[in-house]
Amino acid sequence: MPAHVAIIMDGNGRWAAKRGLPRFEGHRRGVEAIRRAVRTARELGIRYLTVYSFSAENWRRPAQEVSDLMGLLKLFVRHDLADLHAHNVRVRIIGEREGLSSDIRPLLDEAEQLTRHNTGLTLVIAFNYGGRQEIVSAMRALARKVQDGLLDPEAIDTGLIEAHLDTAGIPDPDLVIRTSGEQRVSNFLTWQTAYSEFVFVPDYWPDFDETTFRAALEEYFKRDRRFGGLSARAV
Numbered sequence: 001m002p003a004h005v006a007i008i009m010d011g012n013g014r015w016a017a018k019r020g021l022p023r024f025e026g027h028r029r030g031v032e033a034i035r036r037a038v039r040t041a042r043e044l045g046i047r048y049l050t051v052y053s054f055s056a057e058n059w060r061r062p063a064q065e066v067s068d069l070m071g072l073l074k075l076f077v078r079h080d081l082a083d084l085h086a087h088n089v090r091v092r093i094i095g096e097r098e099g100l101s102s103d104i105r106p107l108l109d110e111a112e113q114l115t116r117h118n119t120g121l122t123l124v125i126a127f128n129y130g131g132r133q134e135i136v137s138a139m140r141a142l143a144r145k146v147q148d149g150l151l152d153p154e155a156i157d158t159g160l161i162e163a164h165l166d167t168a169g170i171p172d173p174d175l176v177i178r179t180s181g182e183q184r185v186s187n188f189l190t191w192q193t194a195y196s197e198f199v200f201v202p203d204y205w206p207d208f209d210e211t212t213f214r215a216a217l218e219e220y221f222k223r224d225r226r227f228g229g230l231s232a233r234a235v
Helices: 012-018 023-044 056-060 063-086 105-115 131-147 158-163 210-221
Strands: 004-008 048-055 090-094 122-129 175-178 197-200
Touching: 012 023, 023 048, 023 063, 023 210, 048 056, 048 063, 056 063, 056 122, 063 105, 090 105, 122 131, 131 158, 175 210, 197 210
Parallel strands: 004 048, 004 175, 048 122, 090 122, 175 197
Antiparallel strands: none
16 A cells, blocks of 8 residues: 555546536535545555645636635635544645735644644645745755855755655655546646656546545556666566
């Protein structure tokens, strides 16, 4: 079983359009799919589940849709946080928090603080997140340390860079699932997915359920992960 599964949740709008429904209904049903994915991950013993909830580029969407997404985030935290806590789920938020509205940032802080001692599944929510932006922030932090004389540039290695990423302390994803049939990364965990396995499924995110999750895992189990070395079958 992979220790860390990351999901690019794609297709809410197309799911709604296909049924003649407003995009908001697709996003609302997408929240239900998150609940199913969390439940399945817990039952299967997956240690980390990362979901790409809102990218740094999503602010370019129409103002009403962004407002609807923020409203769903608030509802999710208010309605689901207690249940996640009761099931020993730890919540971690990755992404830029500077500049977030005063009604959003406290909710993110609350989710992390309430569940910080939980030892079950870690649910990582990528919110206002971009993989390239994350790397830039890490580089700036290291550059400041070099400038202040606190760090020798020759000491910078992959481990030190990883320690300055939002995901510090979280293992890299073993498996990345993207729904809706699209086959691209979309600025998601750019550094962390260097050796991840990718499974692209045709289902739109609101239709993602335990069956879809298990099918993606079955595909993952067929893969031969070499990390740049030789296959175990070839040794």
